[in-house]
Amino acid sequence: MTSGDVQKSSRFVYLQVAPLALVLFFFFAIPVALVILVSFFRYQMLVGMVPQLTSKNYVDLLSSPTTLALYLSTVKFTVIVLIITFVLGFWIAYFLVFHVRNLLTAIGLFLVCTVPFWTSNIIRMISWRPVLGKEGLINSGLIKAGIVSHPLDWLLFSDFSVVVAYVHLFTLFMIVPIFNSMARIDKSLLEAATDAGATRWGVVWNVVLPLSKTGIALGALFVVTLTMGDFFVVTVISGGLSGSATSGIFNDLQFLNYPRAAANAVILLVVVLLVAAAIFRLVDVRKELVR
Amino acid sequence: MAASPSSYGPRPWTFYALATLFALFVIFLYGPMIAVLILSFQGPSAALVFPLRDPSLMWFDELFNPRRVGDVIGAFERSFPLALIVAALTVVISVSAGFAFRRRFIGDTVIFYTAIASLIVPGLVLSIGVLVTFRYLGMPAAWYSSALGAHLSWTLPFGLLIMFAVLGRLDPSYEEAAYDLGASRWQAVWSVVIPIVLPGMIAVALFGFTLSYDEFPRSWLTVGSKNTLPLEIWTMTTNVTSPALYALGAMTTFVSFAAIAIALTSIVAIQRRRSGLK
Numbered sequence: 197m198t199s200g201d202v203q204k205s206s207r208f209v210y211l212q213v214a215p216l217a218l219v220l221f222f223f224f225a226i227p228v229a230l231v232i233l234v235s236f237f238r239y240q241m242l243v244g245m246v247p248q249l250t251s252k253n254y255v256d257l258l259s260s261p262t263t264l265a266l267y268l269s270t271v272k273f274t275v276i277v278l279i280i281t282f283v284l285g286f287w288i289a290y291f292l293v294f295h296v297r298n299l300l301t302a303i304g305l306f307l308v309c310t311v312p313f314w315t316s317n318i319i320r321m322i323s324w325r326p327v328l329g330k331e332g333l334i335n336s337g338l339i340k341a342g343i344v345s346h347p348l349d350w351l352l353f354s355d356f357s358v359v360v361a362y363v364h365l366f367t368l369f370m371i372v373p374i375f376n377s378m379a380r381i382d383k384s385l386l387e388a389a390t391d392a393g394a395t396r397w398g399v400v401w402n403v404v405l406p407l408s409k410t411g412i413a414l415g416a417l418f419v420v421t422l423t424m425g426d427f428f429v430v431t432v433i434s435g436g437l438s439g440s441a442t443s444g445i446f447n448d449l450q451f452l453n454y455p456r457a458a459a460n461a462v463i464l465l466v467v468v469l470l471v472a473a474a475i476f477r478l479v480d481v482r483k484e485l486v487r
Numbered sequence: 488m489a490a491s492p493s494s495y496g497p498r499p500w501t502f503y504a505l506a507t508l509f510a511l512f513v514i515f516l517y518g519p520m521i522a523v524l525i526l527s528f529q530g531p532s533a534a535l536v537f538p539l540r541d542p543s544l545m546w547f548d549e550l551f552n553p554r555r556v557g558d559v560i561g562a563f564e565r566s567f568p569l570a571l572i573v574a575a576l577t578v579v580i581s582v583s584a585g586f587a588f589r590r591r592f593i594g595d596t597v598i599f600y601t602a603i604a605s606l607i608v609p610g611l612v613l614s615i616g617v618l619v620t621f622r623y624l625g626m627p628a629a630w631y632s633s634a635l636g637a638h639l640s641w642t643l644p645f646g647l648l649i650m651f652a653v654l655g656r657l658d659p660s661y662e663e664a665a666y667d668l669g670a671s672r673w674q675a676v677w678s679v680v681i682p683i684v685l686p687g688m689i690a691v692a693l694f695g696f697t698l699s700y701d702e703f704p705r706s707w708l709t710v711g712s713k714n715t716l717p718l719e720i721w722t723m724t725t726n727v728t729s730p731a732l733y734a735l736g737a738m739t740t741f742v743s744f745a746a747i748a749i750a751l752t753s754i755v756a757i758q759r760r761r762s763g764l765k
Contacts, residue, residue: 212587215580216643217598223636224605227616234619288512291505295498307751312516314697315743318720319736323519326537326733333522333537349511364515376652396501417607425609428703432724442611449708453618459614472607485530 213346220465222457228465245454251461263444267467270441273430277362281419282412284363285370289411293378294386306375321361321432328352328360353434361433366422370415377411378404387476413479420471424464441467520740527733546734553663554574559735565630566716570700572635574718577642577695585650606644610704613637623691628711637705640700646691686754694698697743
């Protein structure tokens with residue numbers, strides 16, 4: 197190419213990326229900036245937001261024991277869900293990549309795992325009701341089998357059902373990136389490790405696990421942000437008994453207290469971004485993605 | 488495929504252990520959905536749980552009767568076109584951006600990390616932000632404006648990541664060959680590159696359609712006064728206590744499955760035609 201072509205093509209690049217940049221600017225950067233601005237506004241009953249800068253919303257929220265309790269509850273759910281989805285996601289991906297011998301079968305089974313991702317989350321949440329409810333499948337099964345005499349009431353509308361629903365919704369966010377990382381591992385490495393005397397477990401621990409870390413990091417990023425940002429699962433499935441960081445936002449919005457909802461949202465955003473930054477420090481996600 | 492330690496000889500015990508885990512996971516994944524599908528055929532005795540009594544289609548009928556369960560048809564008539572528009576825009580915008588990212592340019596890192604941030608920002612936070620933005624601009628929130636933008640801010644990063652994966656595997660020598668044979672830029676893109684990345688574009692369209700069609704948090708404050716389908720279902724979970732809810736679940740899952748089936752069959756058809764040509 198001549199130098200004229202190079203210049204023309206470098207301008208062309210900006211044209212290609214402009215639509216993406218514009219959407220992100222108007223529907224991500226500006227809205228988030230406005231949320232931060234509004235979080236410093238004053239709230240007045242019946243009037244709503246008053247554009248006078250104050251830090252009262254943050255002082256109120258950060259000094260309130262309710263906020264702390266809600267965040268602790270969210271962190272508890274996030275840690276439990278992260279551990280379960282990681283264990284499930286890692287072994288399922290491992291099974292598909294290293295144990296299924298036929299490539300087409302592996303792709304087929306992988307699709308079986310991913311299809312629910314493309315269906316409605318709300319319907320998938322609701323579908324636990326006839327299974328976990330007092331007269332649901334599990335309880336009636338347990339009673340018929342004579343294991344319990346009364347239906348277990350902690351199956352639905354409890355912390356247990358919230359964890360079940362999160363694991364149900366989010367495990368595929370672990371499976372897909374870990375599967376991608378594992379599929380790129382050169383299988384002769386495993387053979388070499390075995391030949392060098394590694395046990396089956398040693399191969400997993402010393403070869404497969406380190407080489408899947410990008411996938412694990414991406415999966416963890418998805419699971420953590422989805423769980424921390426969730427409001428809807430925790431409301432539908434816990435029957436209002438469990439709180440989450442977003443419940444506070446929801447309550448403020450009901451009273452049209454936008455400044456406090458915004459301050460709450462900013463705190464959540466900061467926590468989520470800190471977790472994301474920690475994950476990005478561990479692996480260079482972009483380098484791995486573009487590779 | 489290269490030989491792996493487990494490729495030959497009898498299968499190790501771990502195969503059976505992990506196969507069992509996998510089977511249990513699939514039951515866990517699909518069991519509840521199948522339960523809802525079966526219960527949507529519940530008879531007039533209207534229990535929300537098993538057993539299924541006098542199977543009938545009455546709850547599907549109920550859905551199309553707007554007096555009884557809210558505006559399901561109206562909600563669908565907003566959700567469906569919205570999902571189609573989001574899918575089309577997601578394909579065009581993320582394919583174009585995906586090509587730009589094959590080279591380094593000033594601002595590429597900023598745009599990339601903004602896209603990732605847009606992917607991980609909690610939907611509820613974005614919903615508040617878009618609502619406040621539209622208020623400041625003095626524009627009413629509606630599904631075709633504020634909700635469309637809110638959905639794109641979530642589907643575009645997905646589309647971009649898929650395009651990275653697709654274009655990362657695209658061998659630049661195909662384009663070079665086209666240029667060497669005298670093709671213009673557009674000819675090279677249109678006749679060489681697009682056919683190669685077409686399956687990836689269909690995958691992007693599938694993500695755009697289904698993510699938008701099922702999106703709740705980003706729609707919540709941004710659709711204005713008229714609900715999209717997931718919001719309508721959400722309202723129904725609190726005040727409808729009949730199997731009509733399950734019937735609606737069965738119907739909307741059917742729409743999602745139709746989208747998945749169309750996408751997958753076209754990808755398979757393209758691959759098959761391609762291998763036939765070789």
